[in-house]
Amino acid sequence: MKKIGILFGMENTFPNAFIERVNSKGEDGIIAEAVTIDKVIQAAPSEYAVIIDRISQDVPFYRSFLKNAAISGTAVINNPFWWSADEKFFNNALAEKIGIPVPKTVLLPSKQRPDNTTETSFRNLAFPMAWEEIFQYVGFPAYMKPHDGGGWKSVYRVVNPQDMWIKHEETGQLVMMLQEEIIFDDYVRCYCIGQKDVLVMPYEPRNPHHLRYAADLKAQGEEREKLLETIKDYTLKLNVALGYDFNTVEFAVRNGVPYAIDFCNPAPDADIYSVGRDNFEWVVEAAANMAIERAKTQVPGQINLTWGTFINQAVNGIPAAVAPPTVAAAEPVAAPAKTKAPAKPIKTAEKAPAPTKEAGHSKEASATEVKVKTVTPKKPAKSLGPIATEPIAVAEPAEPKISTTKAAATKAPAKNSKLKKS
Template sequence: MKKIGILFGMENTFPNAFIERVNSKGEDGIIAEAVTIDKVIQAAPSEYAVIIDRISQDVPFYRSYLKNAALAGTAVINNPFWWSADEKFFNNALAEQIGVPVPKTVLLPSKQRPENTTETSFRNLAFPMAWEEIFQYVGFPAYMKPHDGGGWKSVYRVVNPQDMWIKHEETGQLVMMLQEEIVFDDYVRCYCIGQKDVLVMPYEPRNPHHLRYAADLKAQGEEREKLLETIKDYTLKLNVALGYDFNTVEFAVRDGIPYAIDFCNPAPDADIYSVGRDNFEWVVEAAANMAIERAKKQVAGQINLTWGTFVSQAVNGISAPAASPAIPSAEPAAAPAPEKAPKAAKPAASKPAPAKAAAGKAAKPTKTETPAKPAKTADTTPSATEVKVKASVPKKPAKSLGAIATEPIPVAEPAEPKVPTTKAAATKAPAKNSKLKKS
């Protein structure tokens, strides 16, 4: 007998429906139940062939239990090793490499130094950072959000550099991302199950939670069909690359182009009261079929996890696609100005994070039209004996991390920030003679 278990917390509708659906299919030698844990002994196998994980992101004990179970042969969905390593900033970088449009995004140091670190810990961090290039690349308005967060926590809309520095004061030890804002024409949320089944759901993130799926696409006719096909293609590409068997992907559509906004949701909302009965029915059926399929393929005593192409290609020595150009370097005053980010209308809500696409997950011009840089061939790479390594010492260690402390000022007309002298920050503002233009 092979058991399919589901590990969950507060949610009720999906886990119970999933168990009932699997058992209703009457598959010979397969049953489903809620996971029960009475002991966890190192390297000891669990009693489950498959476990659907819905809660370990919030319970470290469960995450460690799942890794131990996977080591002993359980097919854990989603892979707990990859889920532990994954984060949103990396996902954006990977999406760019595989040709899926994503927001222009940069990584920012935390406002406060992590615990048990000192000024010396950050001697490799430039002080100040290249703020002109960063702001020219992203543009304003923009959104600032945690690089590995979720649930709309600590998301800020910022309208200019000074506004960003002020709001960065509130972020503590969080490592943040800065992303361009996108005002979307359409917005969708897609379930992807088993890296093959995709359900595209029109979604309105500005509505109250229980009404977000009460929406429809504005695109119609041939335009709609083409858009849906592109969205499905991008959804599959992302989940195959990341190795997720149960995930959601959100896209903001601007000028007919779907931009991947959020695609790191390995325990996505599947409650009937939020997603609606039809969508709920689809995900229960797809998840049950996937779990049964995985149970049939599971081989006791061997690793039965799904690994994305990013990991499998690395293990097999296959080169990753060449990355697209990153932030443009600073140019002399006479050089052409860097491309400005598209202007975006302000979201309807007056508070930060009015819409998920515009909520810091702002969309990015597509990279699919940019030819990839050719990889270096073997004959152009210097041998080990030819490489000369020059030791370097950082110019200035950062004394602390984070946004510069400033006096509150009207955001609409930013003043030059006051640079502290005793507790200078790694995210120090540009000097007064900076070339940076006020927004």
């Protein structure tokens, strides 16, 4: 008997529906259940052929457990080793290398030095940095966000250099990136499952959370069809390059060009109350089919992880600038019809529009609205308390009154440094 397990946190609707869907298919020798962990011994195999990971981004213990399971043969979705190494700034760099449009983006050093470091630790960092060139490249308005974050945490819209420096004061030890703002005509969010199935969903990030999928594309006719095909192609290329089997990609469309905005979401929101019933049904079915397929091909004792073409090409000495091989496109997926809001809209405390929200943090509506049972592991862990996810609200600043040559996020090299101050 091969077990398919799902590892999850606060979410309720997707895990239960996924388990029931897999089991309803009656595949010989395959069952699905909520993962139960009673001990983790080094190099010991887990009891699962496949594990769908929905929570390890928030629980380091789970991430380590999944890596241990993977080296003994469990097919973990998504690959915990790559997920640990990946981050949004790298995502953008890779997208540019494989020819997918992304906003202009730069990396910023943290406002505060990391623990156990001194000025000497930063002797290679120029003071001041080339702020004029940075601002000229990105432009304003822009977004400042963590280079490896998610869930719309610590995201700021900045309108000028003074604004950026004021808000950067609040970011502590976070390494931030400054990203061009794309004023979009259309916006979509795409599920990509198994690196072959793509669902393109019109999405309006400026709407309240429960109404973001109640949207439609402005593009029509031939323009719409061409745009959808391009978006599907870009979605597949990104996930094949990164090696994700369960991910979402968001595109902001400006002047007919889809810019990849957010595509590092290996535990994407799949709650029925936010994505809507039709989209939820598609995700549950596609995820169940993928998990069953992976269980059938899983070989005990061997590594059964998915590695992206970026890693495979690196191992074989192929430059990153070489685009990944062409992937057979999935059957055309029509943009879903407008999704009606739930009968009892979910209130959200978000202060800013949220393009995405990581799995495990969505608010649930009343259980009477949809017949979905809550699934819990056999031995549930004690609560570790709430996880703060809200962005910091910052008032809009006045016009800048200081020169852009001022360095705000860096310190001068140490006195014993051989580097000259610029």
